[in-house]
Amino acid sequence: MNNMAATVLSVVIPALNEATSIERTLDRLVVQDAIDEIIVVDNGSEDGTQKIVLDYAAAHPQVALIEEPQRGIPAARNAGFDKARGDFLARTDADTLVGPDWGEVIRHTLTEHPEIAAVTGITTYHDSPVGFFLKIGYYLQDRRGKLGGQVGNMHGPNMAIRRSAWETVRADTTMRPDVAEDLDLALCLTKRGLRIEQLTDMRAETSARRRRTSPRDWWRFQLTGLRTITDQGYQVRPFHRAVIVGAWLTHTVQWPIYRFWDFDRRRFTLRPGRARVSAVGEHT
Structure with missing residues (x-):
């Protein structure tokens, strides 16, 4: 327990035009005693x-x-990780609501298991009309x-890494x-022989608003995964x-379901909503 108290857990949140969601995200983090520092990177x-x-921050x-x-x-994440003072560096998104014990799960795992370099968790949706399908899928897999x-691999809104591992692969x-910056980081860790662990009790809920992206643009987004694999020197295989x-x-x-889903009012509408997805690699 003393060892856990001696470590510092920092959380980094890249943010771009997140005025409608950032406060709820911070509300979930500041009440967790296991989290020592929260850095929002605008x-x-x-x-x-x-x-x-x-x-x-004033309060x-x-x-x-x-x-x-x-x-x-990538630039926002790196700036946050470099500025943070934590021995453990967690990351989430500005539209994500982490579980009430999220920080404790990260801190306990990385403290008690020095062989683990990074952790990632299970992420579902907090604003999806069909999000229960994802939860059922995870339940069946479990x-x-x-x-x-x-x-x-790791999931950007729900991950953490040791500072020593970050300094090794930065x-x-x-x-x-x-x-895909989270996949890129995971591949860098794997190439160095650093272990990534998926934790089933490291829970977070992110926004499903990216599901309004058109199928054509979503396909382009999916191709970033293949580009990330080849850029890190791996061969793209049929499985990928x-x-x-x-x-x-x-x-x-x-996609047709989300086109008529009002994320602000959490109800369906007769008018198709406008996608809130930026260019690949930027925030959404």
Whole structure:
């Protein structure tokens, strides 16, 4: 327990135009005693995100705001990780609601298991009309013993890494905005022989608003995964292609539902909503 108390857990949140969601995200984090520091990295917001975070930080000294002018999650993430003082560096998104014991699960795992370099968790949706399908899918995988254990990827809104591991791979990671930054980081860890563990009790709920992306743009987004794999020197295999095709098909089937879903009012509407998805590699 003393060892756990001696460590510092920092959480980094890249943010771009997240005025409508950032406060709820911070509310979930500041009440967790296991979290010592929360750094919001503003990536060029024009909607009042900065003011909201600064006002929030005035009442919560563990929250800080920094700016990163270079657009893209890789640049924002790196700026936050470099600024953070934590022995453990967690990351989530500005539209994500972490579980009430999220910080404790991260801290306990990385403290008690020095062989683990990074952790990632189970992420579902908090604003989806059909999000229960994802929860059912995870439940069935868990029943079959397919969740948890060593993995080769991480999910950006729900992950953490040791500072020592980050310092080992930082120079290997790409700053290009047209790659999947979480997969890129995971591949860098794997190449160095550093272990990533999936934790079934590390829970978070993110926004499903990306599901409004058109099938054509979603396909382009899926291709960033293949680009990330090749850029890190790995060979793209049929399995990788099958995964992105499956992900694209799943998205395409759901897309008509989300077109008529009002994320603010949490109800269906007769007017199709406008997608809130930016260029690949940027925030959404």
